[in-house]
Amino acid sequence: MKVKHLVTVFCLLFTSALFANNFVRITTDNTCLLYKVNDKNRLEQTYFGERIKQLNELEIVSLKNFSAYSTFGTNHVFEAALRITHADGNTSTELAYVSSKTDKVSDNITHTVISLKDEYYNLFVDLHYNAYQKEDIIEQWTEIKNNEDKSIALENFASSDLSFVSPKYYVSQFYGDWSEEMNIAEQELTSGIKIIDSKLGVRTNQYTHPCFILSLNAPAEESTGEVIGGTLAWPGNFQFCFEVNNDKKLRVLSGANPYASTYTLDKNKSFKTPALLYTYSKEGTGKVTRNFHRWARKYGIKNGDRERDILLNNWEATYFDFDEPKLTKIIDDASKMGFELFLLDDGWFGNKYPRNGDTQGLGDWQTNKKKLHQGIPYLIQECKKRNLKFGIWVEPEMVNPKSELYEKHPDWIIAQPHRERTTQRNQLILDLSNPKVQEFVYNTIDEILKNNPGIDYVKWDCNRFVGNPGSSYLPADKQSHIWIDYSRALLEIMEKVNKNYPDVIFMACSGGGGRIDYGTLKYFDEYWISDNNDPLQRIFTQWGAQHFFPTIGLASHVSVSPNHISGRSTPLKYRFDIAMAGKLGMDLQPTQMTEKEYEFSKNAIATYKEIRKTVLMGDLYRLLSPYKNNRTAFMYVSEDKNEAIVFNFLVRKEIKTNTQTLFLQGLDPNKVYTMQEVNRESPNWSRFSEYNGKVFTGEYLMKVGLTFAMYNEYESVVIRLTAN
Template identity: 45%
Template sequence: MKNRILLLTTVLSLLACVSYAQKVIRISTDNTDLILRTAPNGRLYQSYLGERLLAESDIAHLPMGKEVYITHGMEDYFEPALEAHFDGGKSSVVLAYVDHTVNTLSPKVVETIVTLRDELRAIAVRLCYTAYQEQDVVKMHAEIVNEGRKPVELVRYASSMLHFRSSDYFLTEYSGDWAEEATMTTTPLTFGKKVLDTKLGSRASFFTSSQFILSLGEQATEHTGNVLFGTLAWTGNFRFTFEKDQEGNLRVISGINPYFSNYELKKGETFVTPDFIYTFSSTGMGTASRHLHRWARKYQLHQGEDDRYCLLNNWEATYFNFDEEKLDHLMGNAAELGLDLFLLDDGWFGNKYPRSSDNAGLGDWQATRDKLPGGVGHLTATAKEKGIRFGIWIEPEMVNPKSELYEKHPDWVIHQPDREEYYFRNQLVLDMSNPAVQDYVFGIVDGLMTECPDLAFFKWDCNSPITNIWSPYLKEKQTHLYVEHVRGLYNVLERVRAKYPDLRMMLCSGGSGRIDYKALSYFTEFWASDNTDPVARIFIQYGYSFFYPAKATCAHVTSWNRNASVKFRTDVAMMGKLGFDIRTDEMTDAERTYCKEAIANCKRLAPVIWDGDLYRLVSPYEGNHAATQFCSPDGQHAVVFAFDIHPSHAERLQTVKLEGLNPQTRYKVEEINLMPGQRSRLRGNGSTYSGDFLMKVGLNLFSEGTMQSKVIELKAAD
C-alpha cells in the first residue's frame, strides 16, 4: 500500500512539473534587462530591472520578485495598477499569464506583447513593450480588453508598474509655474507614498512636468550611479506614484491620472493607455540623457533628424500693436540677420471682435482687415520676396467669450451650463471630445494652408487649463472628458500630419505647459518658457536637457534682463533652437554684426549642437558658473558653452574637464561668437591639445565677470 501511495505521489509530482514550465520573458537593450517570469500560480512577475545580465543561465537564480501588473481586490496591500468594477459590484481581478509574442519591428527595435487574462471576470490585459536596443530605451503601455458581455468600469488603468529593491531611493522631480519652469528638486523616498500628478487637463504640465529621475542606492551624478529616467507620453492629466513598503521595496506606477476619469469599457472594447518611456543607466545621468536624446531624434520627435529654422518673432517688438508696414519692416530685419523665418505671433485675427488684447477674438481665425488689409497672403508673399519663410501663431483649442465663435457655438465650449463661467486669461477651452470641434480645429490649419500654401511654420499655443468642467457633447459620460479631450486633440494632429507631414510646428502652452513625447511626435520643437531672462534660461534649459534634445528646445534672444549683453543672451539661446524676439532696430551696429555671425555659426554647427551628444560639464545649481558641451557622434568636433553667472569675490576658478573626445585626437581650440573688436581671453585660445589632455586636465573656461560667456569650438586638427 505504501509503495502505491509513493508511486502515486511521484506521478503527481511529475505531472505538476510538466504542467508548470516557467516562461521567461527578457526585454533587453544593448545594456539593460527587464526580466519577467511566470510563477507556479500562473501569474507573471518582474524579477529584474537593471544592467544587462551576461549569462542567460543566471536568470534562474533571480528572486521571483513582484507581480508585474498588480490588481485591486486580492492579496496585495498597496497601490494597484488596475482597478475595475464589474456587474453586481464585483471588483477583484486576478490576471494569469496566457502567452507572449516577440516581433522585430526594425533593426535593433523589438516589440514584446504579453497577454494576461482573468477568465472569471472576462477581462484581459496586454502589456506591450518596445525595446530600442541601441539607445537603451524601453517604451511600454497596457491594453485593457473587455471580453465579457456587460460594460466594465475602469477606475485605475496604469500604463506601467515597475518594481525596485535597493537600500535607498532618491527622486528628482520637476515643478514650476509660469516663467519658473523646470525647477529640479531631489528628495529621498521614505516609507509610504509620494505622488506627482496634475489635474489641469489641457495645460497639464503647468505646475508639474511629466518626467522624473529615480536614483537607486545613492543619489546619481552625471557620471556615477544607477538611475532610471521616466516620462509619460500623454498630453493630459498624469500621475506617478512612488510607494515604498515596509520591506524597502519600491513600486513606481505611471499613467493617466484617474481623477474624475472612471471609464466605461463596453463589450469588446479595448482601452489603450499612453506610453511610459524609460531608460536605465548604471553610469549616471549623463548617459541616460544621451540615451533619450538619440532615441528622440531617431524615433519620436517629429522630423527629429532634420534641420530647424532660426527665426525672428515679432511678439516683444510689437505685442498686439502692429500693421503690415511694421511687419514688412521686421521681415527685412530677419533677412538682414540671416534668419530663416519670420513668425507672426498673437494679434493678427478677428474682425467683429479684433484681437487687440487677450480678452477678445480667440476663435475667429480670419485676418483683421484694419491691421492686415492684404491678409496673411500678403505677408507670406513679402517674406518670400525677402528670401525667408513665414510662420504664424494660433491657439485653436481656445475661445474668448467675446468672439463670433462663442456666439454661434456655446455648445462647443467646456463650461458648466448652470453656473457662472470662470475664465483663465479671459478664455475658455473648446470641447475636443466633440467630433465637430475636431473638424473645426483641423479646419483652422487646413484653411490657412489652403489660402497660403507657402506658410512654413505654426506656433500652436494653449494658454488655459480646463475650467468649468462639463462637456455638452459627452452628456452622461462626464468622467470620460479628460481622456476623450486628449484623444480628440490627437485625432486633429494625426489629420494635420497626414496632410502636411513636412510642416514645422512649435508646441507652446504659455511656456512649457504641455511638453511630452506624444505631443512631440507631432511637433518639431517646444517653447521652454516665456521667461527669456538668460540667467533664468540657463537653469530652465539645463533642467529640460535631461530629457529633451537641444534641437527640440526653443530658446530666443529677447529684451528680458537688459543688464545682460546681447552676446550673453545669444550664447545662452544658442544652446537650443536659436531664435530672436527683439527689436533689432534698437541694437547697435556691433550687436547686429555679432548676431549675424552667431546665427551663421549656429547653422554651421547645427550637426554638433542639434544632433550631437550633450555633456553637462558644470551645473548652475552647484555654484556661480555653468558649462555645457556638445560633441559630434564621431568625437571629431565639439562646442563648449561656458557662463559666469554671479561669481563671488576672489573665487578660486578651477579648470573644467571636457568629455566625449577621442583621447588620441588633437584638437584646435578656438573661441567663437566674439563681439567685433573683442579679443579672446581664453587661455590657450588657438592652441592644439590632445583629447586626453582636454578630458584629464581641461580648460580654464570661467572668469570673475558677471554674466560673461564664452563659446569655444574644438575641431580635430588636420
C-alpha cells in the same frame, strides 16, 4: 557593492529550454527587463538593470507579491496598477498569464506583448513593450479589453508597474510655474507614497512635468551611479506614484492620472493607455539624457534628423499693435541680418471682434482686414522675395467669450452646468470630446494652410488649463471621460494635420512649457519651454528640460533687455550664448539695437550656422551644474567626435575670480583638437586667450582639463573644438 534590482538569489544553471518556458525577456543592447511566470501562473518582475550576457545560466527568484501588473482586490494591499468595478459590482481582478510573443519590428526595434486574463471574468490585459536596442529605451503601455457581457468601470489604469530593491531611493522631479519651468528637486523616498502628478487637463504640465529621475542607493550624479529616467508620452493629466512598502521595496506606477477620471469601458471595447518611456543607466543621469536624445531624434520628435531654421518673431516688438508696413520692415530686417524664417505671432485675425488684445477675437480665424488688408499671402510673398520662410501663430482649441464663435456655439465650451464659466487669459476651452468641435479645430488649421499656400511654420499655442471640467456633449454618467477623451482627440487631430501637411514645421507652445511630452512631440518639430527668455532663468529651464528632451527641438530666443518678464538687464552676448545652446531664434528686433549690437548679432547668427549641426544633433554632456556651482558648463559632441562646442556661464558673481577646471567629456582620447573661443564681443580680446589656437589631445582635455577665469556678472564663454 553593486545593487541588484529584484534579484534575491542566484541559483543553479537552467537549461535554455526551461528558461524560455518560464521567463519573458525585454532586452536592449545594454539593459534587460525580465519577467517570470510563477507556479501559480502569475507574472512577476524579477530583474531590471544592466544586461547580463548569459541570462539562461541564471535562475532569478522573484520577490513575493511583486507582480508585473498589480491589481486591486487581492492580497495586494498597496497601490494597484489596475482597479476595475465589474458589472456585477465586484471590485477585484486576478490576472493569470496566457501567452507572450516578441516580434522584430526593425533591425533596431522589437515589440513584445504579454497577454493576461482574469481568472473568472472575460477581461484581458495586454502589456506592450517596444525595445529600442541601440538607444536603450523601453516604451511600455497597456491595453485593457472588455469581453464581458456588460460595461465595466476603470478606476486605475497604469501604463507600467515597475519594482526595485535598493538600500535607498532618491527621486528627482521637475517642477515650476509659468515663466520658471523645469526646475529640479531631489528627495529621498522613505516609507509611504510620493505622488508626482498633473491635473491641468488640456496641457500636461505647468507646475509639474511628466518626467522623473530615480536614483538607486545614492543621490543622482551626472556620470556615475545607477539611475532610471522615465517620461510619459501624454499631453494630459499624468501621475507617477512611488510607494516604498514595509519591506523597503519600491514600486513605481506611471500613467494617465486616474484622478476624477473613472472610465466606462463598454463591452467588446478596449482601452489603450499612454506609453511610458524609460531607460536604465549605470553611468548617471548623463547617460539617461543621451539615450533619450538619440531616441528622440530618430523616433520621438518630428523630423529629428533635419537642421532647424533661425527665426525672428514679431511678438515682443509689436505685441498686438502691427500692420503691413511694420511687418514688412521686420521681414526686411530679418533677411538682412541672416534669419531664415519670420514668425507672425498673435493678433492677425478677427474682424467683428478684432484681435487688438487678448480680450476678444480668439476663435474667429479670418485675417484682420484693417491690419492686413492684402492678407497673409502678401506677407508670405514678402518673405519669399527675401528667401525667408513664413510662420504663423494659432490657438485653435481656445475661444474668447467676446467672439463670433462663442456667440454661435456657447455649448462647445468645457464648463460645469450651473457654475460660472471661469476664464484664464480671458479665454475658454473648446470641448474636444465633441466630434463637431474636433472637426472645427482640424478645419481651423486646414483652412489656414489651404487658403494661404506658402506657410512653412505653425506655432500651435494653448494658454490655459481646465478649471471646471464638464461637457455638454458627454452624457451625465460619462462626464469623467472628459480628461481622457480630450487628450485622445487632440492627438488624433495632430496626427491628421501632420498626415495632410507633412512638410509644414510645427512648434508646440502652451503658455510656455505646458506641452513638452513625447505624445505631443511626435507631431511637432520644436517645443517652447518657457515664455521667459531671461538668459539666467533660461540656463536653469534648459538644464532641466534637456534631461529628457532633445536640443534639436528646444526653441531658445534672444529678447530685449531689461527682460519683459524678469526686469533683469543682461549683456547681449550672454543672451545670445544661451539661445545658441538651443535652437536659436530672436524676439529682439534689429530696430531696437545699436550699430554695435547689430553687428554682433549678425556675426552671432553666422557663427551659429557654423556650429548648429553639432549643437542640435550632438551628444550632450553636462559638466558643471548651476544648482551646485556659481558657474555652469555643458558641451555638445558630434557623433564622429570631430567637433565639440562648450558653453560656460557665470550664474552667480563671486567676490573672488571663478577659476574652476572643466574636465571635458565625450571626446576621442586619441584625437587632437584645436581650441577657439567663438562668439566673442571683440576680436582683440578673449577670456580664453591662453588656449585660443592651441592644440590638445582628447585625453588631455578629459583628464587634465581647461582652467580659465570668469570674473564678471553675466559673463559667458563659448569654445569650439575641432579635430585636426
